[in-house]
Amino acid sequence: MLAGSTHTNLPARKIKAKIYAGVFIFSTLVGIVVLATLLVRILATGLGNLDWSFISSYPSRIPERAGILSALMGTLWVMGFTFLLSVPIGVGTALYLEQYAPKNRLTDIVQTNISNLAGVPSIVYGILGLTIFVRWFALDRSVLAGAMTMTLLILPITIVASREAIRAVPRSLEEASYALGATKWQTIRSVIMPYAMPGMLTGIILSMSRAIGETAPLIMIGALTYVAFVPGSAGLAQAPLDPFTALPIQIFNWSSRPQAGFQDLAATAIIVLLVVLLVMNGMAVLLRDRFQRKAQD
Amino acid sequence: MANPRRPASGSLAGHRPLSRRRGRGPLGDRVMPKLLLLCALVSVFTTVGIVVSLSTEAFGFFREVSLAEFFGSGRWAPLIKPQAFGIWPLLAGTMLITAIAAAVALPFGLATAIFLSEYAPSPLRRVLKPVLEVLAGIPTVVYGFFALTFVTPHIIRNLPGPFQDANVFNALSAGLVVGIMIIPMVASLSEDAMLAVPRSLRDAAYALGATRLEVATRVVVPAALSGIVASFVLAISRAIGETMIVTLAAGATPSLTANPLESIQTMTAYIVQVSQGETPFGTIEYKTIFAVGMMLFIITLAMNVVGQWIVRRFRETY
Structure with a gap:
Protein backbone atom coordinates (compact mmCIF):
# COMPACT_ATOMS: atom_id res chain seq x y z
CA MET A 1 0.00 0.00 0.00
CA LEU A 50 -30.58 50.30 12.39
CA ASP A 51 -33.30 51.93 14.47
CA TRP A 52 -37.03 51.67 14.93
CA SER A 53 -37.82 54.06 12.09
CA PHE A 54 -35.89 51.79 9.69
CA ILE A 55 -38.21 48.96 10.62
CA SER A 56 -41.41 51.00 10.65
CA SER A 57 -40.92 53.06 7.46
CA TYR A 58 -41.75 52.30 3.86
CA PRO A 59 -39.05 52.38 1.14
CA SER A 60 -38.15 55.81 -0.12
CA ARG A 61 -36.12 57.50 -2.80
CA ILE A 62 -34.23 59.31 -0.06
CA PRO A 63 -31.91 56.86 1.77
CA GLU A 64 -32.31 58.60 5.15
CA ARG A 65 -36.08 58.07 5.15
CA ALA A 66 -36.17 54.59 3.68
CA GLY A 67 -37.25 51.57 5.71
CA ILE A 68 -38.24 47.96 5.36
CA LEU A 69 -41.78 47.79 6.75
CA SER A 70 -43.40 46.52 3.53
CA ALA A 71 -40.51 44.11 2.85
CA LEU A 72 -40.50 42.65 6.36
CA MET A 73 -44.28 42.25 6.43
CA GLY A 74 -44.23 40.76 2.92
CA THR A 75 -41.66 38.20 4.03
CA LEU A 76 -43.72 37.30 7.13
CA TRP A 77 -46.92 36.89 5.08
CA VAL A 78 -45.23 34.74 2.42
CA MET A 79 -43.49 32.61 5.04
CA GLY A 80 -46.71 32.21 7.03
CA PHE A 81 -48.54 30.78 4.04
CA THR A 82 -45.50 28.71 3.08
CA PHE A 83 -45.66 27.14 6.53
CA LEU A 84 -49.39 26.43 6.24
CA LEU A 85 -48.90 24.76 2.86
CA SER A 86 -45.64 22.95 3.70
CA VAL A 87 -46.92 21.18 6.81
CA PRO A 88 -49.71 19.14 5.20
CA ILE A 89 -47.86 18.40 1.96
CA GLY A 90 -44.47 17.64 3.52
CA VAL A 91 -45.88 15.61 6.41
CA GLY A 92 -48.41 13.88 4.16
CA THR A 93 -45.75 12.79 1.68
CA ALA A 94 -43.48 11.61 4.48
CA LEU A 95 -46.30 9.61 6.10
CA TYR A 96 -47.18 8.04 2.78
CA LEU A 97 -43.61 7.06 1.98
CA GLU A 98 -42.87 5.76 5.49
CA GLN A 99 -46.15 4.06 6.29
CA TYR A 100 -48.19 3.26 3.20
CA ALA A 101 -46.00 3.19 0.10
CA PRO A 102 -45.87 -0.28 -1.40
CA LYS A 103 -42.60 -1.38 -2.99
CA ASN A 104 -43.51 -0.65 -6.56
CA ARG A 105 -42.64 1.46 -9.55
CA LEU A 106 -44.74 4.44 -8.50
CA THR A 107 -42.95 4.63 -5.15
CA ASP A 108 -39.59 4.43 -6.90
CA ILE A 109 -40.61 7.24 -9.22
CA VAL A 110 -41.75 9.42 -6.31
CA GLN A 111 -38.49 8.85 -4.41
CA THR A 112 -36.14 9.48 -7.35
CA ASN A 113 -38.23 12.46 -8.25
CA ILE A 114 -37.86 14.02 -4.81
CA SER A 115 -34.07 13.66 -4.84
CA ASN A 116 -33.89 15.15 -8.33
CA LEU A 117 -36.09 18.09 -7.31
CA ALA A 118 -33.62 18.91 -4.54
CA GLY A 119 -31.02 19.74 -7.17
CA VAL A 120 -33.15 21.98 -9.38
CA PRO A 121 -31.89 25.61 -9.24
CA SER A 122 -34.24 27.93 -7.37
CA ILE A 123 -34.64 30.21 -10.38
CA VAL A 124 -36.24 27.32 -12.28
CA TYR A 125 -38.85 27.10 -9.53
CA GLY A 126 -39.38 30.80 -10.19
CA ILE A 127 -40.13 30.05 -13.84
CA LEU A 128 -42.54 27.32 -12.72
CA GLY A 129 -44.29 29.73 -10.33
CA LEU A 130 -44.48 32.42 -12.99
CA THR A 131 -46.08 30.12 -15.55
CA ILE A 132 -48.38 28.06 -13.37
CA PHE A 133 -49.34 30.14 -10.34
CA VAL A 134 -49.02 33.69 -11.68
CA ARG A 135 -50.43 33.07 -15.16
CA TRP A 136 -52.43 29.82 -15.32
CA PHE A 137 -53.97 30.08 -11.84
CA ALA A 138 -54.24 33.86 -12.41
CA LEU A 139 -52.97 34.55 -8.90
CA ASP A 140 -50.96 37.45 -10.30
CA ARG A 141 -47.96 38.72 -8.31
CA SER A 142 -49.58 37.85 -5.02
CA VAL A 143 -48.49 36.64 -1.59
CA LEU A 144 -50.18 33.30 -2.35
CA ALA A 145 -48.29 32.82 -5.64
CA GLY A 146 -45.05 33.51 -3.75
CA ALA A 147 -45.94 31.11 -0.95
CA MET A 148 -46.92 28.30 -3.34
CA THR A 149 -43.65 28.69 -5.25
CA MET A 150 -41.65 28.65 -2.00
CA THR A 151 -43.58 25.59 -0.78
CA LEU A 152 -42.59 23.61 -3.86
CA LEU A 153 -39.01 24.89 -3.59
CA ILE A 154 -38.52 23.58 -0.05
CA LEU A 155 -40.68 20.47 -0.51
CA PRO A 156 -37.73 18.06 -0.92
CA ILE A 157 -36.17 19.31 2.33
CA THR A 158 -39.44 19.25 4.30
CA ILE A 159 -40.12 15.70 3.14
CA VAL A 160 -36.66 14.43 4.12
CA ALA A 161 -36.92 16.12 7.55
CA SER A 162 -40.41 14.75 8.19
CA ARG A 163 -39.38 11.23 7.19
CA GLU A 164 -36.50 11.35 9.64
CA ALA A 165 -38.86 12.42 12.43
CA ILE A 166 -41.25 9.57 11.62
CA ARG A 167 -38.43 7.03 11.55
CA ALA A 168 -37.39 8.19 15.03
CA VAL A 169 -40.68 6.92 16.51
CA PRO A 170 -39.88 3.76 18.47
CA ARG A 171 -41.21 0.68 16.76
CA SER A 172 -42.39 -0.63 20.12
CA LEU A 173 -44.94 2.19 20.52
CA GLU A 174 -46.33 1.48 17.10
CA GLU A 175 -46.61 -2.23 17.79
CA ALA A 176 -48.24 -1.60 21.16
CA SER A 177 -50.88 0.42 19.37
CA TYR A 178 -51.54 -2.34 16.85
CA ALA A 179 -51.67 -4.87 19.66
CA LEU A 180 -54.44 -2.85 21.27
CA GLY A 181 -56.43 -3.28 18.07
CA ALA A 182 -55.87 0.15 16.57
CA THR A 183 -55.97 0.40 12.82
CA LYS A 184 -53.15 1.83 10.77
CA TRP A 185 -54.57 5.35 10.55
CA GLN A 186 -55.51 5.33 14.24
CA THR A 187 -51.93 4.39 15.04
CA ILE A 188 -50.58 7.13 12.82
CA ARG A 189 -52.94 9.74 14.25
CA SER A 190 -52.70 8.89 17.93
CA VAL A 191 -49.20 7.44 18.26
CA ILE A 192 -46.90 8.38 15.42
CA MET A 193 -48.04 11.96 14.79
CA PRO A 194 -47.94 13.23 18.38
CA TYR A 195 -44.50 11.68 18.84
CA ALA A 196 -43.04 12.86 15.54
CA MET A 197 -44.72 16.27 15.30
CA PRO A 198 -42.08 18.37 17.11
CA GLY A 199 -39.36 16.78 15.00
CA MET A 200 -41.33 17.41 11.84
CA LEU A 201 -41.99 21.03 12.81
CA THR A 202 -38.29 21.50 13.56
CA GLY A 203 -37.41 20.25 10.10
CA ILE A 204 -40.03 22.41 8.43
CA ILE A 205 -38.89 25.54 10.26
CA LEU A 206 -35.28 24.81 9.27
CA SER A 207 -36.26 24.34 5.65
CA MET A 208 -38.23 27.58 5.78
CA SER A 209 -35.09 29.34 6.94
CA ARG A 210 -33.72 28.23 3.57
CA ALA A 211 -36.68 29.81 1.78
CA ILE A 212 -36.64 33.09 3.66
CA GLY A 213 -33.43 34.27 1.98
CA GLU A 214 -34.40 33.03 -1.49
CA THR A 215 -34.48 35.93 -3.90
CA ALA A 216 -34.43 34.59 -7.45
CA PRO A 217 -37.81 32.81 -7.45
CA LEU A 218 -39.52 35.90 -6.04
CA ILE A 219 -37.96 38.09 -8.71
CA MET A 220 -39.24 35.64 -11.34
CA ILE A 221 -42.82 35.66 -10.12
CA GLY A 222 -42.63 39.44 -10.13
CA ALA A 223 -42.46 40.44 -6.47
CA LEU A 224 -42.35 44.20 -6.68
CA THR A 225 -39.34 46.26 -5.77
CA TYR A 226 -41.25 49.28 -4.55
CA VAL A 227 -44.31 48.70 -2.39
CA ALA A 228 -45.64 51.37 -0.06
CA PHE A 229 -48.21 49.23 1.71
CA VAL A 230 -48.31 45.96 3.61
CA PRO A 231 -50.36 42.93 2.53
CA GLY A 232 -53.76 42.99 4.18
CA SER A 233 -54.03 46.78 4.38
CA ALA A 234 -57.19 46.64 2.25
CA GLY A 235 -58.76 44.00 4.52
CA LEU A 236 -57.11 40.93 5.98
CA ALA A 237 -59.14 38.54 3.83
CA GLN A 238 -57.62 40.22 0.79
CA ALA A 239 -54.03 39.71 2.03
CA PRO A 240 -53.24 36.43 0.22
CA LEU A 241 -53.98 38.08 -3.12
CA ASP A 242 -52.18 41.36 -2.40
CA PRO A 243 -48.97 42.18 -4.24
CA PHE A 244 -45.90 42.18 -2.05
CA THR A 245 -42.20 42.73 -1.75
CA ALA A 246 -39.84 40.80 0.51
CA LEU A 247 -36.67 41.37 2.51
CA PRO A 248 -34.26 39.67 0.07
CA ILE A 249 -35.85 41.58 -2.82
CA GLN A 250 -35.34 44.85 -0.95
CA ILE A 251 -31.73 43.89 -0.21
CA PHE A 252 -31.14 43.03 -3.86
CA ASN A 253 -32.72 46.28 -4.98
CA TRP A 254 -30.66 48.44 -2.64
CA SER A 255 -27.43 46.50 -3.31
CA SER A 256 -27.70 47.00 -7.04
CA ARG A 257 -27.94 50.78 -6.77
CA PRO A 258 -24.69 52.68 -7.24
CA GLN A 259 -25.21 55.20 -4.40
CA ALA A 260 -23.35 54.31 -1.22
CA GLY A 261 -26.33 55.44 0.88
CA PHE A 262 -28.49 52.62 -0.47
CA GLN A 263 -25.71 50.05 -0.21
CA ASP A 264 -25.45 50.88 3.50
CA LEU A 265 -29.21 50.37 3.78
CA ALA A 266 -28.78 46.98 2.12
CA ALA A 267 -26.36 46.03 4.91
CA THR A 268 -28.89 47.18 7.53
CA ALA A 269 -31.63 45.12 5.89
CA ILE A 270 -29.24 42.14 5.82
CA ILE A 271 -28.84 42.48 9.60
CA VAL A 272 -32.63 42.29 9.99
CA LEU A 273 -32.79 39.27 7.67
CA LEU A 274 -30.04 37.49 9.61
CA VAL A 275 -31.85 38.24 12.89
CA VAL A 276 -35.06 36.73 11.49
CA LEU A 277 -33.04 33.68 10.42
CA LEU A 278 -31.49 33.46 13.87
CA VAL A 279 -34.92 33.60 15.53
CA MET A 280 -36.23 30.82 13.29
CA ASN A 281 -33.23 28.61 13.98
CA GLY A 282 -33.60 29.36 17.69
CA MET A 283 -37.24 28.26 17.55
CA ALA A 284 -36.20 25.06 15.80
CA VAL A 285 -33.57 24.30 18.44
CA LEU A 286 -36.05 24.97 21.28
CA LEU A 287 -38.59 22.65 19.68
CA ARG A 288 -35.94 19.99 19.20
CA ASP A 289 -34.91 20.24 22.87
CA ARG A 290 -38.50 19.90 24.04
CA PHE A 291 -38.86 16.98 21.67
CA GLN A 292 -35.81 15.23 23.08
CA ARG A 293 -36.89 15.77 26.68
CA LYS A 294 -40.31 14.37 25.88
CA ALA A 295 -38.72 11.37 24.20
CA GLN A 296 -36.81 10.58 27.37
CA ASP A 297 -39.92 10.55 29.56
CA MET B 1 -52.42 6.49 23.37
CA ALA B 2 -55.98 7.50 24.21
CA ASN B 3 -58.26 6.69 21.34
CA PRO B 4 -61.45 8.73 21.38
CA ARG B 5 -63.05 6.82 18.54
CA ARG B 6 -63.09 3.54 20.34
CA PRO B 7 -64.09 3.88 23.97
CA ALA B 8 -62.45 1.30 26.15
CA SER B 9 -64.96 -1.33 27.07
CA GLY B 10 -64.71 -4.21 29.47
CA SER B 11 -65.96 -6.84 27.13
CA LEU B 12 -65.46 -7.50 23.50
CA ALA B 13 -68.97 -8.90 23.20
CA GLY B 14 -70.40 -5.77 21.64
CA HIS B 15 -67.76 -5.63 18.95
CA ARG B 16 -67.98 -7.26 15.63
CA PRO B 17 -64.79 -8.89 14.41
CA LEU B 18 -62.39 -6.16 13.31
CA SER B 19 -61.95 -7.37 9.78
CA ARG B 20 -65.66 -7.38 9.08
CA ARG B 21 -66.66 -4.07 10.65
CA ARG B 22 -68.76 -2.55 7.88
CA GLY B 23 -66.46 -4.52 5.65
CA ARG B 24 -64.12 -1.56 5.23
CA GLY B 25 -62.75 -0.31 8.51
CA PRO B 26 -62.98 3.21 9.99
CA LEU B 27 -63.28 6.23 7.75
CA GLY B 28 -59.68 7.34 8.35
CA ASP B 29 -58.34 4.08 7.04
CA ARG B 30 -60.33 4.32 3.86
CA VAL B 31 -59.69 7.98 3.03
CA MET B 32 -56.28 8.83 4.43
CA PRO B 33 -54.05 6.54 2.32
CA LYS B 34 -55.49 8.11 -0.81
CA LEU B 35 -55.14 11.62 0.62
CA LEU B 36 -51.52 10.97 1.59
CA LEU B 37 -50.77 9.50 -1.83
CA LEU B 38 -52.11 12.75 -3.26
CA CYS B 39 -49.60 14.69 -1.11
CA ALA B 40 -46.81 12.43 -2.37
CA LEU B 41 -47.89 13.07 -5.93
CA VAL B 42 -47.44 16.84 -5.46
CA SER B 43 -43.71 16.33 -5.97
CA VAL B 44 -44.36 14.43 -9.18
CA PHE B 45 -46.70 17.18 -10.36
CA THR B 46 -43.94 19.69 -9.54
CA THR B 47 -41.57 17.97 -11.93
CA VAL B 48 -44.27 17.76 -14.57
CA GLY B 49 -45.04 21.45 -13.95
CA ILE B 50 -41.39 22.42 -14.39
CA VAL B 51 -41.07 20.49 -17.63
CA VAL B 52 -44.38 21.74 -19.02
CA SER B 53 -43.84 25.38 -18.05
CA LEU B 54 -40.34 25.41 -19.53
CA SER B 55 -41.09 23.49 -22.69
CA THR B 56 -44.31 25.16 -23.88
CA GLU B 57 -42.65 28.57 -24.17
CA ALA B 58 -39.29 27.09 -25.19
CA PHE B 59 -40.97 25.33 -28.13
CA GLY B 60 -42.44 28.67 -29.13
CA PHE B 61 -38.95 30.11 -29.01
CA PHE B 62 -37.45 27.39 -31.16
CA ARG B 63 -40.20 27.85 -33.74
CA GLU B 64 -38.75 31.31 -34.38
CA VAL B 65 -35.07 30.67 -33.69
CA SER B 66 -33.44 27.60 -35.20
CA LEU B 67 -31.40 25.22 -33.08
CA ALA B 68 -28.58 25.89 -35.54
CA GLU B 69 -28.54 29.55 -34.54
CA PHE B 70 -29.02 28.82 -30.83
CA PHE B 71 -26.03 26.49 -30.69
CA GLY B 72 -24.12 27.86 -33.68
CA SER B 73 -23.99 31.60 -33.17
CA GLY B 74 -21.39 33.21 -30.92
CA ARG B 75 -23.44 36.29 -30.09
CA TRP B 76 -26.27 36.67 -27.55
CA ALA B 77 -28.21 39.91 -27.85
CA PRO B 78 -31.98 39.34 -27.72
CA LEU B 79 -32.68 42.73 -26.14
CA ILE B 80 -30.88 44.96 -28.64
CA LYS B 81 -31.10 45.32 -32.42
CA PRO B 82 -29.86 43.52 -34.43
CA GLN B 83 -30.96 40.59 -32.30
CA ALA B 84 -28.80 37.49 -31.94
CA PHE B 85 -29.64 34.24 -30.19
CA GLY B 86 -26.42 32.28 -29.76
CA ILE B 87 -26.33 30.66 -26.29
CA TRP B 88 -22.50 30.35 -26.14
CA PRO B 89 -21.73 33.68 -24.43
CA LEU B 90 -24.11 32.80 -21.58
CA LEU B 91 -22.75 29.25 -21.39
CA ALA B 92 -19.20 30.61 -21.39
CA GLY B 93 -20.08 33.01 -18.57
CA THR B 94 -21.61 30.20 -16.54
CA MET B 95 -18.61 27.95 -17.17
CA LEU B 96 -16.14 30.67 -16.18
CA ILE B 97 -17.94 31.28 -12.88
CA THR B 98 -18.23 27.54 -12.27
CA ALA B 99 -14.55 26.93 -13.01
CA ILE B 100 -13.45 29.65 -10.57
CA ALA B 101 -15.88 28.40 -7.93
CA ALA B 102 -14.70 24.81 -8.36
CA ALA B 103 -11.06 25.89 -8.10
CA VAL B 104 -11.91 27.33 -4.67
CA ALA B 105 -14.46 24.87 -3.34
CA LEU B 106 -13.05 21.50 -4.38
CA PRO B 107 -9.57 21.74 -2.78
CA PHE B 108 -10.67 23.72 0.28
CA GLY B 109 -13.83 21.67 0.73
CA LEU B 110 -11.95 18.37 0.47
CA ALA B 111 -9.19 19.57 2.80
CA THR B 112 -11.84 20.70 5.30
CA ALA B 113 -13.47 17.28 5.10
CA ILE B 114 -10.13 15.54 5.66
CA PHE B 115 -9.40 17.77 8.63
CA LEU B 116 -12.84 17.20 10.17
CA SER B 117 -12.87 13.46 9.66
CA GLU B 118 -9.20 12.52 10.25
CA TYR B 119 -7.58 15.25 12.36
CA ALA B 120 -10.02 17.32 14.42
CA PRO B 121 -10.62 16.14 18.00
CA SER B 122 -14.34 15.74 18.60
CA PRO B 123 -14.85 18.90 20.74
CA LEU B 124 -13.38 20.93 17.86
CA ARG B 125 -15.60 19.09 15.37
CA ARG B 126 -18.64 19.97 17.44
CA VAL B 127 -17.71 23.66 17.08
CA LEU B 128 -16.65 23.59 13.42
CA LYS B 129 -19.64 21.73 12.01
CA PRO B 130 -22.25 24.32 13.10
CA VAL B 131 -20.01 27.13 11.83
CA LEU B 132 -19.95 25.46 8.41
CA GLU B 133 -23.73 25.08 8.60
CA VAL B 134 -24.03 28.82 9.21
CA LEU B 135 -21.80 29.42 6.20
CA ALA B 136 -24.14 27.23 4.14
CA GLY B 137 -27.24 28.97 5.53
CA ILE B 138 -26.28 32.54 4.60
CA PRO B 139 -28.72 33.71 1.90
CA THR B 140 -27.09 34.04 -1.51
CA VAL B 141 -28.21 37.65 -1.89
CA VAL B 142 -26.04 38.42 1.14
CA TYR B 143 -23.06 36.74 -0.51
CA GLY B 144 -23.79 38.78 -3.64
CA PHE B 145 -23.73 41.99 -1.61
CA PHE B 146 -20.43 40.88 -0.07
CA ALA B 147 -18.88 40.11 -3.47
CA LEU B 148 -19.98 43.43 -4.94
CA THR B 149 -19.21 45.76 -2.04
CA PHE B 150 -16.22 44.05 -0.43
CA VAL B 151 -14.44 41.41 -2.52
CA THR B 152 -14.21 43.48 -5.71
CA PRO B 153 -13.28 46.91 -4.29
CA HIS B 154 -11.28 45.88 -1.21
CA ILE B 155 -9.62 42.62 -2.23
CA ILE B 156 -9.36 42.21 -5.99
CA ARG B 157 -8.57 45.83 -6.75
CA ASN B 158 -5.93 45.89 -4.02
CA LEU B 159 -3.99 43.16 -5.77
CA PRO B 160 -1.09 44.27 -7.98
CA GLY B 161 -1.01 44.56 -11.76
CA PRO B 162 -4.08 43.98 -13.95
CA PHE B 163 -6.30 43.36 -10.91
CA GLN B 164 -6.37 47.08 -10.13
CA ASP B 165 -8.26 47.74 -13.34
CA ALA B 166 -10.86 45.03 -12.73
CA ASN B 167 -14.39 45.95 -13.78
CA VAL B 168 -16.90 46.82 -11.02
CA PHE B 169 -18.68 43.66 -12.15
CA ASN B 170 -16.31 40.79 -12.78
CA ALA B 171 -16.36 37.02 -12.95
CA LEU B 172 -13.49 36.60 -10.49
CA SER B 173 -15.23 38.16 -7.50
CA ALA B 174 -18.51 36.35 -8.15
CA GLY B 175 -16.74 33.04 -8.84
CA LEU B 176 -14.66 33.23 -5.66
CA VAL B 177 -17.71 33.93 -3.52
CA VAL B 178 -19.78 31.17 -5.19
CA GLY B 179 -16.83 28.90 -4.39
CA ILE B 180 -16.89 29.92 -0.72
CA MET B 181 -20.64 29.32 -0.66
CA ILE B 182 -20.33 25.71 -1.85
CA ILE B 183 -17.36 24.77 0.40
CA PRO B 184 -19.74 23.51 3.14
CA MET B 185 -21.55 21.29 0.63
CA VAL B 186 -18.31 19.66 -0.58
CA ALA B 187 -17.00 19.41 2.98
CA SER B 188 -20.06 17.84 4.56
CA LEU B 189 -20.85 15.35 1.76
CA SER B 190 -17.18 14.30 1.51
CA GLU B 191 -16.89 14.02 5.27
CA ASP B 192 -19.95 11.76 5.38
CA ALA B 193 -18.27 9.50 2.84
CA MET B 194 -15.02 9.44 4.83
CA LEU B 195 -16.77 8.69 8.11
CA ALA B 196 -18.29 5.63 6.44
CA VAL B 197 -14.81 4.16 5.88
CA PRO B 198 -14.36 1.53 8.59
CA ARG B 199 -11.92 2.11 11.40
CA SER B 200 -10.23 -1.23 10.72
CA LEU B 201 -8.80 0.03 7.42
CA ARG B 202 -7.21 2.99 9.17
CA ASP B 203 -5.87 0.81 11.98
CA ALA B 204 -4.34 -1.60 9.47
CA ALA B 205 -2.51 1.24 7.73
CA TYR B 206 -1.25 2.66 11.04
CA ALA B 207 -0.05 -0.81 12.00
CA LEU B 208 2.00 -0.90 8.81
CA GLY B 209 3.71 2.30 9.94
CA ALA B 210 1.81 4.85 7.88
CA THR B 211 1.71 8.47 9.02
CA ARG B 212 -1.60 10.22 9.56
CA LEU B 213 -1.27 11.96 6.19
CA GLU B 214 -0.66 8.65 4.43
CA VAL B 215 -3.68 7.10 6.10
CA ALA B 216 -5.82 10.06 5.04
CA THR B 217 -4.64 10.36 1.44
CA ARG B 218 -3.90 6.73 0.55
CA VAL B 219 -6.50 4.82 2.53
CA VAL B 220 -9.44 7.01 3.51
CA VAL B 221 -9.71 9.24 0.43
CA PRO B 222 -9.46 6.35 -2.08
CA ALA B 223 -11.98 4.33 -0.07
CA ALA B 224 -14.39 7.27 0.02
CA LEU B 225 -13.72 8.35 -3.55
CA SER B 226 -17.21 7.77 -4.93
CA GLY B 227 -18.77 9.95 -2.24
CA ILE B 228 -16.14 12.63 -2.76
CA VAL B 229 -16.60 12.71 -6.53
CA ALA B 230 -20.37 12.83 -6.05
CA SER B 231 -19.98 15.80 -3.69
CA PHE B 232 -17.92 17.55 -6.38
CA VAL B 233 -20.53 16.93 -9.05
CA LEU B 234 -23.43 18.09 -6.85
CA ALA B 235 -21.54 21.20 -5.71
CA ILE B 236 -20.66 22.14 -9.30
CA SER B 237 -24.28 21.72 -10.27
CA ARG B 238 -25.17 24.08 -7.42
CA ALA B 239 -22.65 26.63 -8.74
CA ILE B 240 -24.16 26.44 -12.23
CA GLY B 241 -27.62 27.22 -10.87
CA GLU B 242 -26.50 29.96 -8.47
CA THR B 243 -28.25 33.19 -9.33
CA MET B 244 -28.04 36.12 -6.93
CA ILE B 245 -24.26 36.27 -6.47
CA VAL B 246 -23.65 36.37 -10.21
CA THR B 247 -26.52 38.77 -10.86
CA LEU B 248 -25.16 41.26 -8.35
CA ALA B 249 -21.42 40.86 -8.85
CA ALA B 250 -20.62 39.36 -12.27
CA GLY B 251 -22.44 41.81 -14.50
CA ALA B 252 -24.86 41.76 -17.41
CA THR B 253 -22.56 41.62 -20.43
CA PRO B 254 -22.88 38.37 -22.38
CA SER B 255 -19.44 37.83 -23.85
CA LEU B 256 -17.19 35.02 -24.99
CA THR B 257 -14.28 35.89 -22.74
CA ALA B 258 -12.03 33.90 -20.47
CA ASN B 259 -10.79 37.03 -18.72
CA PRO B 260 -12.13 36.83 -15.17
CA LEU B 261 -11.67 40.57 -14.59
CA GLU B 262 -14.29 41.52 -17.16
CA SER B 263 -18.04 41.81 -16.78
CA ILE B 264 -19.81 38.71 -18.07
CA GLN B 265 -23.31 37.24 -17.85
CA THR B 266 -24.41 33.79 -16.80
CA MET B 267 -27.58 31.97 -17.87
CA THR B 268 -29.17 32.59 -14.48
CA ALA B 269 -28.30 36.30 -14.42
CA TYR B 270 -29.78 36.69 -17.89
CA ILE B 271 -33.08 35.18 -16.77
CA VAL B 272 -33.22 37.62 -13.85
CA GLN B 273 -32.37 40.55 -16.10
CA VAL B 274 -35.26 39.85 -18.49
CA SER B 275 -37.83 39.10 -15.81
CA GLN B 276 -36.99 42.35 -14.04
CA GLY B 277 -37.46 44.42 -17.16
CA GLU B 278 -40.55 45.55 -19.00
CA THR B 279 -40.40 42.80 -21.64
CA PRO B 280 -44.00 42.00 -22.61
CA PHE B 281 -45.27 38.44 -22.36
CA GLY B 282 -45.42 36.48 -25.59
CA THR B 283 -42.60 38.30 -27.38
CA ILE B 284 -39.52 36.46 -28.61
CA GLU B 285 -37.42 38.40 -26.09
CA TYR B 286 -39.60 37.07 -23.29
CA LYS B 287 -39.50 33.50 -24.59
CA THR B 288 -35.70 33.51 -24.39
CA ILE B 289 -35.88 33.05 -20.61
CA PHE B 290 -37.67 29.73 -21.10
CA ALA B 291 -35.12 28.52 -23.66
CA VAL B 292 -32.26 29.52 -21.35
CA GLY B 293 -34.12 28.07 -18.35
CA MET B 294 -34.53 24.81 -20.24
CA MET B 295 -30.76 24.66 -20.89
CA LEU B 296 -30.09 25.34 -17.22
CA PHE B 297 -32.59 22.71 -16.09
CA ILE B 298 -31.21 20.04 -18.42
CA ILE B 299 -27.58 20.69 -17.42
CA THR B 300 -28.22 20.69 -13.67
CA LEU B 301 -30.56 17.68 -13.87
CA ALA B 302 -27.96 15.72 -15.84
CA MET B 303 -25.30 16.53 -13.26
CA ASN B 304 -27.53 15.53 -10.36
CA VAL B 305 -28.45 12.26 -12.02
CA VAL B 306 -24.75 11.56 -12.64
CA GLY B 307 -23.92 12.46 -9.03
CA GLN B 308 -26.54 10.09 -7.64
CA TRP B 309 -25.52 7.40 -10.08
CA ILE B 310 -21.88 7.64 -8.94
CA VAL B 311 -22.98 7.21 -5.34
CA ARG B 312 -25.08 4.14 -6.13
CA ARG B 313 -22.75 2.53 -8.67
CA PHE B 314 -19.41 2.94 -6.94
CA ARG B 315 -20.36 2.88 -3.28
CA GLU B 316 -18.00 0.61 -1.39
CA THR B 317 -19.91 -1.38 1.16
CA TYR B 318 -17.97 -2.66 4.10
Missing part, protein backbone atom coordinates in the same frame (compact mmCIF):
# COMPACT_ATOMS: atom_id res chain seq x y z
CA LEU A 2 2.78 2.40 0.88
CA ALA A 3 4.83 1.49 -2.14
CA GLY A 4 7.65 3.50 -3.65
CA SER A 5 10.49 5.20 -1.91
CA THR A 6 8.29 6.70 0.82
CA HIS A 7 8.63 3.91 3.32
CA THR A 8 12.39 4.26 3.50
CA ASN A 9 12.69 7.83 4.72
CA LEU A 10 10.72 8.10 7.94
CA PRO A 11 11.83 11.60 9.14
CA ALA A 12 10.95 13.15 5.78
CA ARG A 13 7.53 11.46 5.82
CA LYS A 14 6.86 12.76 9.31
CA ILE A 15 7.77 16.30 8.27
CA LYS A 16 5.55 16.02 5.22
CA ALA A 17 2.69 14.82 7.43
CA LYS A 18 3.16 17.83 9.73
CA ILE A 19 3.16 20.27 6.82
CA TYR A 20 -0.02 18.80 5.42
CA ALA A 21 -1.72 18.90 8.80
CA GLY A 22 -1.10 22.64 8.67
CA VAL A 23 -2.52 22.81 5.14
CA PHE A 24 -5.72 21.06 6.25
CA ILE A 25 -6.15 23.37 9.25
CA PHE A 26 -5.55 26.41 7.07
CA SER A 27 -8.13 25.21 4.52
CA THR A 28 -10.72 24.70 7.22
CA LEU A 29 -10.06 28.21 8.49
CA VAL A 30 -10.66 29.77 5.05
CA GLY A 31 -14.41 29.32 5.27
CA ILE A 32 -14.51 30.51 8.87
CA VAL A 33 -12.39 33.61 8.19
CA VAL A 34 -14.60 34.57 5.24
CA LEU A 35 -17.71 34.11 7.38
CA ALA A 36 -16.26 36.31 10.10
CA THR A 37 -15.20 38.97 7.59
CA LEU A 38 -18.65 38.97 6.03
CA LEU A 39 -20.43 39.37 9.37
CA VAL A 40 -18.05 42.08 10.63
CA ARG A 41 -18.29 43.95 7.35
CA ILE A 42 -22.10 43.87 7.35
CA LEU A 43 -22.36 44.93 10.99
CA ALA A 44 -19.86 47.75 10.44
CA THR A 45 -21.73 49.08 7.38
CA GLY A 46 -25.27 48.47 8.47
CA LEU A 47 -25.53 48.87 12.21
CA GLY A 48 -25.46 52.69 12.04
CA ASN A 49 -28.81 52.84 10.24
